[in-house]
Amino acid sequence: NAGVTQTPKFRILKIGQSMTLQCAQDMNHNYMYWYRQDPGMGLKLIYYSVGAGITDKGEVPNGYNVSRSTTEDFPLRLELAAPSQTSVYFCASSGGALSYEQYFGPGTRLTVT
Amino acid sequence: DQQVKQNSPSLSVQEGRISILNCDYTNSMFDYFLWYKKYPAEGPTFLISISSIKDKNEDGRFTVFLNKSAKHLSLHIVPSQPGDSAVYFCAAKTQGGSEKLVFGKGTKLTVNP
Numbered sequence: 001n002a003g004v005t006q007t008p009k010f011r012i013l014k015i016g017q018s019m020t021l022q023c024a025q026d027m028n029h030n031y032m033y034w035y036r037q038d039p040g041m042g043l044k045l046i047y048y049s050v051g052a053g054i055t056d057k058g059e060v061p062n063g064y065n066v067s068r069s070t071t072e073d074f075p076l077r078l079e080l081a082a083p084s085q086t087s088v089y090f091c092a093s094s095g096g097a098l099s100y101e102q103y104f105g106p107g108t109r110l111t112v113t
Numbered sequence: 114d115q116q117v118k119q120n121s122p123s124l125s126v127q128e129g130r131i132s133i134l135n136c137d138y139t140n141s142m143f144d145y146f147l148w149y150k151k152y153p154a155e156g157p158t159f160l161i162s163i164s165s166i167k168d169k170n171e172d173g174r175f176t177v178f179l180n181k182s183a184k185h186l187s188l189h190i191v192p193s194q195p196g197d198s199a200v201y202f203c204a205a206k207t208q209g210g211s212e213k214l215v216f217g218k219g220t221k222l223t224v225n226p
Contacts, residue, residue, distance in 0.1 A: 004156070031212050040122070042202060042216035043157070050212070058213070090156050100145050100206050102214060104156030 023091030119217035136203030
């Protein structure tokens with residue numbers, strides 16, 4: 001089991017560019033999440049999904065979009081990148097059904113200049 | 114409005130001694146609490162959890178205590194080892210339906226040999 005994988009590990013974007021952060025899990029988890037972590041801060045939820053075809057906003061969704069066409073994949077799209085989106089992005093998954101532990105990927109470090 | 118607070122940004126202890134990491138919360142609807150450990154350049158990993166119906170949960174060197182009346186939980190690590198040096202995040206889940214977690218800002222633990 002690879003668990004939760006994320007690509008790329010690092011990326012530098014220019015202001016106004018767009019990109020997609022990839023996330024995949026092989027644990028057959030229904031629930032998936034995207035977080036961002038800014039320096040000295042905790043994890044803030046961007047978007048989450050409770051199953052294929054179902055997504056919802058978290059605490060800080062502005063500037064991002066997601067889709068969930070399969071159970072395994074949960075890509076995060078950044079449109080018109082801004083310096084405020086410089087952060088480390090973590091994808092996570094959980095089994096749901098009273099299993100609350102979330103399993104995290106290694107993260108993507110994004111810099112917008 | 115921070116619902117989960119970790120008021121100590123850092124903690125330093127000697128190897129072999131006890132480490133106590135604290136977490137306070139404000140939302141009385143939280144019914145499940147988790148501790149995560151994070152090494153640099155890695156994603157958080159689940160450490161230990163506790164349901165609000167319990168006041169203690171133990172797993173090897175790690176024990177979590179929950180004081181519902183004080184809205185306070187703590188993580189005890191005994192004995193502390195240099196490999197425990199990491200950032201520790203407290204997280205909480207709201208009662209009913211949603212699997213979303215709210216994270217604190219983290220406490221950086223350094224265990225000195």
